[in-house]
Amino acid sequence: MHIPQYWAQARLRHATGQRHGATVQRWGWSDHSQQEAETHARQRAQQALDALLAAPKTRNPDASFERMEWRGEYGLDGATPIREEVLERRGNTVLTRNSYGAHCLNTEQVAIADMDYPVPARPASLPWLSSLLLLAALAVTATQPAAWDARMLIGVVAAAALGLFCLRRWQSWARDRSAGAKALPPRQTALEHIRNLSQQHPDWGLRVYETPKGLRVIVTHALLHAQAPEVKTLFEGLRVDPLYAMLCERQQCFRARVSAKPWRMKMSGLSTMERGWPLEAQRLPARQQWVSDYEQAAARFAACRFVMRLGNPESCAEASEFVAWHDAACRAQSSLPLA
Incomplete structure (x- = not known):
């Protein structure tokens, strides 16, 4: 998992005429300074331009080559890390603001499984x-x-x-x-999946939380990487959404939303002009105003609610620290409405 503190963008153009040329754009990043991020961006842009110019005369490189590196916000292609605003760091855990404005905890070794309630099959209608x-x-x-x-x-x-x-x-x-x-209600069905998994692996420690549309499970007995066999067993046993499993594997981390979704509080998310990160200076005031309104509204909601603990009561130190931060950020011990 890599979530840099500083980001920069560089664009280079090799002109072959007044209206013709080759242009590339690349991101650069750094954990130390903005200047280092800008240097990195120029280096990556130069490498991309050199690769483009080294292609055949048609300047048509292979299909994987991207002239303008607009994508990659979530680091799914492996070319760039997760590109989100960093709000706080504690050890190996990073709190970020995601693309629609909510807070997310990112951790490399504390396994998290988010599962939606199963959708009941539509019964046959009377003929x-x-x-x-x-x-x-x-x-x-x-x-x-x-x-x-x-x-x-x-x-x-x-x-x-x-x-x-x-x-x-x-x-x-x-x-x-x-x-x-x-048939059991969807919530009870999801809880049964968790209990069955706990019975099959009694040495595992599991904390269970209720989210607005499902359940969240945090593994506490040991640290696990996203590609660990135990994580695959966890995801399959809980029937986790394949998209969530793919994100964990590609990003090499686990993510948990710890503040309300804006639309569940009758707010719009960040606009398309202010949601990207980093942001141009002239757009920062609008983003900051939205953030101020969002934080005031989110204080009246919880992102999830603690339900129960199963299995091994012993927690490793890093998992305990993560859980403490997670529960406080989510307001998981409160009676506030979920959003």
Whole structure:
């Protein structure tokens, strides 16, 4: 995990005529100074321009080459680290503001699994229309003369097919109704997944939190890297969203949102002009005003709520420090509404 403190952008152009040339743009970063970030940006831009000019005369390098490095905010392509505003650092944990303005804790070794409540399958509906059509077909067939002709044969076959279709629909409806009566609520189902995982790995320590639309699990008994086999077991056992699992693997860290989402507080997120980081000086006042309004509103909400602890009660020191920061930032022990 790498989340630099300083960022800069450099753009270089090699002109071959008044209206023709080659332009590249690259990010640079540093943990030490803005000047070092600017130097790094120029170095990366020069390397990109040299690579572009070294391509064939058409200056058409391979498909992976990116002239203008606009993407990479979340470091998914491996070319740049996570590019977010750093709010605070404590040891190996970094608090950042994400693209829509909320606070996120980033940690390299404290495993976090966010899971959404399972979406219940849509039950089969009653086949009212097909049943009415079947009755109509039977009525028409019954009122026809007894003599068998082509129309009578077609009617009987159609009524039989429609009857079979209706029977299957009624069976599906009855089965779904029975299953729905026995099914656990989504929250209880998600908690059962966690309890089952804890029973399979009794030496693991798990802290469980409720989020607005799911549950969060923090592993406390040991430090784990994103590519550790235990993390794969954790994610599969809890049926974690594949996108979240992919982000953890690509970014080589775990992220937890610890303040409210703006739209859940009836606020808009950061505008497209102020959400990117770093930001031009002339746009900073607008961003700062939004941040001020957001922080006041977010103080009235919790990002998650502590539910229970399972398994091994012993926590490693770094996990304990992370949990303390996480719970305070989320207001996890409060009764505030979740957002």
